[in-house]
Amino acid sequence: MKLVILDRDGVINQDSDQFIKNPSEWKPIPGSLESIAKLNHAGYRVVVASNQSGIGRGLLDMGALNAINDKMYRVLAQVGGRIDALFYCPHSAEANCDCRKPKAGMFIDISQRFNVDLAGVPSVGDSLRDLQAAASVGAQPMLVLTGKGTKTQTAGGLPEGTPVFADLAEAVRHIVA
Numbered sequence: 592m593k594l595v596i597l598d599r600d601g602v603i604n605q606d607s608d609q610f611i612k613n614p615s616e617w618k619p620i621p622g623s624l625e626s627i628a629k630l631n632h633a634g635y636r637v638v639v640a641s642n643q644s645g646i647g648r649g650l651l652d653m654g655a656l657n658a659i660n661d662k663m664y665r666v667l668a669q670v671g672g673r674i675d676a677l678f679y680c681p682h683s684a685e686a687n688c689d690c691r692k693p694k695a696g697m698f699i700d701i702s703q704r705f706n707v708d709l710a711g712v713p714s715v716g717d718s719l720r721d722l723q724a725a726a727s728v729g730a731q732p733m734l735v736l737t738g739k740g741t742k743t744q745t746a747g748g749l750p751e752g753t754p755v756f757a758d759l760a761e762a763v764r765h766i767v768a
Contacts, residue, residue, distance in 0.1 A: 593634050594705060594712050595766060596698070596730065599641040599677075601717035601738015602759055603627070603663065610645040613655055614662040620737050622760035628672030633767045636675040636705070640697040642720070647683035656681075676704065692716075693723035698730065713766050715759060719743050726750035733762050 600606040605618045630637050645651045651659075660677060667673060678697045680690040690696035702709050714725035717738035725732040734740055734755045744755055756762040 592636060592705065592707055594636045594638065594701075594707060594709075595630055596638050596640050596701060596709075596712060596714040596725065597627075597759070598692075598716040598718070598721045598738075599639050599663075601740065602715055602735055603639070606717070606738040610648075610650050611659060612645060612651045614658050617659045617662055619663075619666060620758060622758060624667050624670045624672055626760045626763040627667060627674065628670050629763050629767060631672050635766075637673070638701055638705075639674055639677045639679075640692070640701065640714075640724070641677070641679045642692050643679045643681050644683045644691070646681035647686060653681075676701070692718075693720035693727070695724055695727045698724055698728045702728065713762075715756075715762050717743060719746065719748060722750050722753055726753075733765075735759055735762055 597603060600611060603623045605620060611617050627637050643656060678700055682688040682691055698709060710729040712730045713733055714730040715733045715735055716722055717735050717740040722732035722734060732750050732753045734743060734753055735758050737758045
């Protein structure tokens, strides 16, 4: 099975330091939705793994998160794409849970749900914790410079062998090549 793991905020949609709290704040990064459709059409299953600490912080509830994700699914379908599964961590950093990236909990769940070894599976993120979680399970971390990506690249400390791309569209061209 061909699989790609994507972070949501900063990779698929514009990120916000104030969190994405409702559907009107969710805005796709130009080219990201078409890139997911391109992955689908190339035979890839696309899975999202996203920290959503706004829930744990009380900034949004499950209804709001579901409405945001429903909007993402709807606009993605309009360009011929789909997300096969969405995994998220609702906890704040203080909860010290196993699912919040950079820990590997969501990635382990993805591996079990799809019954696949994640070794070499492309995993696209914009933060160091996205890349660290991917590397911890043997997936191939890929950094995009959208969202927090430029700050992440500047700060350094990327897992060894992490390629850097301008955005999801460029990463996808590399993946499907």
